[in-house]
Amino acid sequence: MNIKIWGSRGSLPISVTADEVRYKIKEALAIACKEQICKGADVDKFIDEKLPFYVWGSYGSNTSCVEIDDGSDEYFICDAGSGIRDLAVDIIENKRKKNRIFNLFISHLHWDHIQGFPFFLPAYSKDSVINIYGFHDTLEESFFYQQNTNNFPVQLNQLSAQINFKKLKPDQQYDISGFKFSAIKQEHPGDSYGFRFEKNDKIFIYSTDAEHGEESEKANYAFIDFFKNADLLIFDAQYRYQEAMNEKKNWGHSSNIVGVELAERAGVKRLCLFHNEPGYNDKVLFEVHKESERYLKHFSPGSKMQIYIAYDGYNIEL
Numbered sequence: 001m002n003i004k005i006w007g008s009r010g011s012l013p014i015s016v017t018a019d020e021v022r023y024k025i026k027e028a029l030a031i032a033c034k035e036q037i038c039k040g041a042d043v044d045k046f047i048d049e050k051l052p053f054y055v056w057g058s059y060g061s062n063t064s065c066v067e068i069d070d071g072s073d074e075y076f077i078c079d080a081g082s083g084i085r086d087l088a089v090d091i092i093e094n095k096r097k098k099n100r101i102f103n104l105f106i107s108h109l110h111w112d113h114i115q116g117f118p119f120f121l122p123a124y125s126k127d128s129v130i131n132i133y134g135f136h137d138t139l140e141e142s143f144f145y146q147q148n149t150n151n152f153p154v155q156l157n158q159l160s161a162q163i164n165f166k167k168l169k170p171d172q173q174y175d176i177s178g179f180k181f182s183a184i185k186q187e188h189p190g191d192s193y194g195f196r197f198e199k200n201d202k203i204f205i206y207s208t209d210a211e212h213g214e215e216s217e218k219a220n221y222a223f224i225d226f227f228k229n230a231d232l233l234i235f236d237a238q239y240r241y242q243e244a245m246n247e248k249k250n251w252g253h254s255s256n257i258v259g260v261e262l263a264e265r266a267g268v269k270r271l272c273l274f275h276n277e278p279g280y281n282d283k284v285l286f287e288v289h290k291e292s293e294r295y296l297k298h299f300s301p302g303s304k305m306q307i308y309i310a311y312d313g314y315n316i317e318l
Contacts, residue, residue, distance in 0.1 A: 001202045001318040002069040003232060007062030007083020008310035010209075010238045010253070010275035011112055014061045020281060027055045054286035059276055060312025062086065063112040064208060066234060070199055073099035074177050078195060078206045079107055083312060084116035092121050100127045103177060106134040107208055108192035109142040117143065118152050128161035133168055133176070135183060135193045140165040184226045186210035188252035196226060202318045203229060205268075208236040208275045211244075211252050216262060227266035231318045234310065235259040237273035240288060256292045260307065264300045272308040272316065285309055 028051055037046055047056045063081030070076065075097065077084065090096075102122060107113060122128040132139065143165070147156040156163070168174060170193060174181045180198040185191060187210060194207035205227055215221060227233055237256040239248050244255035256273050263271040273292060276285055289309040296303055308316065 001071075001199065001204065001231075003204060003234075003316045003318065004067045004069065005065075005083075005234075005272075005274075005310050005312060005314040005316075006067060006087045007065035007079075007081040007116070008060050008274060008276050008312055008314070009063050009081075009112075009278050010236075011063070011278050013063055013082045013112075014278045016058065016061065024055050024282075027051075031055070052286060054282035057282070058311065059282050059285045059309070062312050063115065064107075064275065065116060066206060068197060068204060070178070072178065073097050074101040074103060076177070076179070076197075077102065077104045079113045079208070080104060080115070080117040080120065081112050082116040082119075085119040085121075086312070088119065088121040100125065100129060101177075102128060102130045104130060104132045105195055105206075106132060106136075106139065107195070107206070108188060108190060109134075109136055109138060110190065110209070111146075113209070114142065114146060118147055118154065123159045123161045123163070126160040130161050130163045131166055132163065133166045135168055135170055135185075136191070137167070139167055182226075184222065187213070192252075194223075194226065196230075202231050204318065205230045205233040205235075207234065209252060210236050210254060211250070212254050212258050212262065216258060221262075223262060224266045227262060227268055230263075230266065230268045232270045232272060232316055233259075233263050233266075233268045234272045234274045235263065236275045237288075237292075238275045238277045240291075256288050257295055260292055260296050261299060264296065264303055264305055268305060270306045270308065270316070272310050272314075274310045276310060 031050055035050055062083035064079040065081045065083030066078040067087055068076040144156045170183045170185050178199055182196045183193045186194050192209040197204045236254050237259045238253040239255050241255040241257040292307050
C-alpha cells in the first residue's frame with residue numbers, strides 16, 4: 001500500500017513568495033560557502049547531505065488531499081482540497097490505472113476539504129465513476145452548492161462523470177472495494193470524521209480536523225483504540241502545543257505534541273503530522289518536525305515510532 005500526499009495544508013492554500021525563494025537561495029549560498037563548494041562539485045550530493053529540507057524543498061501549498069494506492073484498478077482518495085487538482089493532472093498524464101472508478105472519502109464539508117473537486121479532471125469524463133462517501137446529511141447538497149451558477153461556471157449536474165453520493169454511518173464497518181473501512185466522529189466545528197482503512201494486514205488512519213482535549217489523557221479514550229497498531233497515522237497537528245492550549249483552544253485542531261502522545265500510546269508505527277498551519281513557513285514546519293522527534297524521546301525513551309511531517313508530493317510506502 002502506498003500513501004501519497006497531494007495536499008497537506010490546512011484552512012486555505014498558500015503561495016510561495018519571491019521573498020521566501022530569495023531567503024532559501026541566501027541560506028543555500030551561505031551553507032555552500034561554509035562547505036567550500038566549488039566548480040566541479042557534486043551539487044546533488046551537496047543538496048542531499050548538506051542542505052536542510054526547508055532550504056532545498058517545500059512543504060507545499062495545497063489543501064487536504066491524500067491518495068491510497070493499494071495496487072488495484074480503483075482509486076481511493078481522502079478529501080478533495082486543492083491538492084486533488086494535482087492528483088487529477090497526474091492521473092491524466094500517466095494513465096496509471098485502466099479502471100476509471102474513483103472512491104472519494106470526505107472527512108467533513110469545510111471548503112478547504114472540497115474546494116478542489118470542481119477542478120478534478122476525471123469528473124469531466126463520461127468514462128469516470130466517482131463514488132463520494134461521507135457522513136454528513138448535507139454531503140450532496142454541499143457539492144451542488146459549491147458549483148451553483150453564483151460560485152462556478154460548471155454546475156455539478158453538468159459534469160460528464162457518473163457521480164454517486166453514498167452516506168455512511170460512523171458506528172458501522174464497511175467493505176469498500178476490498179478495504180475494511182470504519183470511521184470515528186471527531187471534535188471539530190460542524191463535526192468531522194476520522195477514517196480507518198485495513199487491507200492486506202496493513203492499517204492506515206486518516207484523522208484530520210480533530211481537537212483532542214483533556215479527555216484524551218484518559219486510559220479508555222476512544223481514539224487510542226481507533227488508532228491502535230496503525231502502520232501509518234495521518235494526524236491533524238495544525239498548531240504547536242502552546243497555541244492549541246491557549247489562543248486557539250476550541251478551534252477544532254490539535255497539536256504535534258498531542259499527536260506524538262496519542263500515537264505512541266496506540267502503538268502506531270509511523271506518525272505523519274498533517275493539516276499544516278498556513279501561517280507557518282517551511283523553516284517553522286521543519287522546526288515543528290524536529291521538536292516532535294525530540295519530544296518523543298522524552299515522552300517514550302526507546303520508542304521506534306517514526307515521525308514525518310506532511311508535504312505535497314510525499315510518498316509513504318507501507
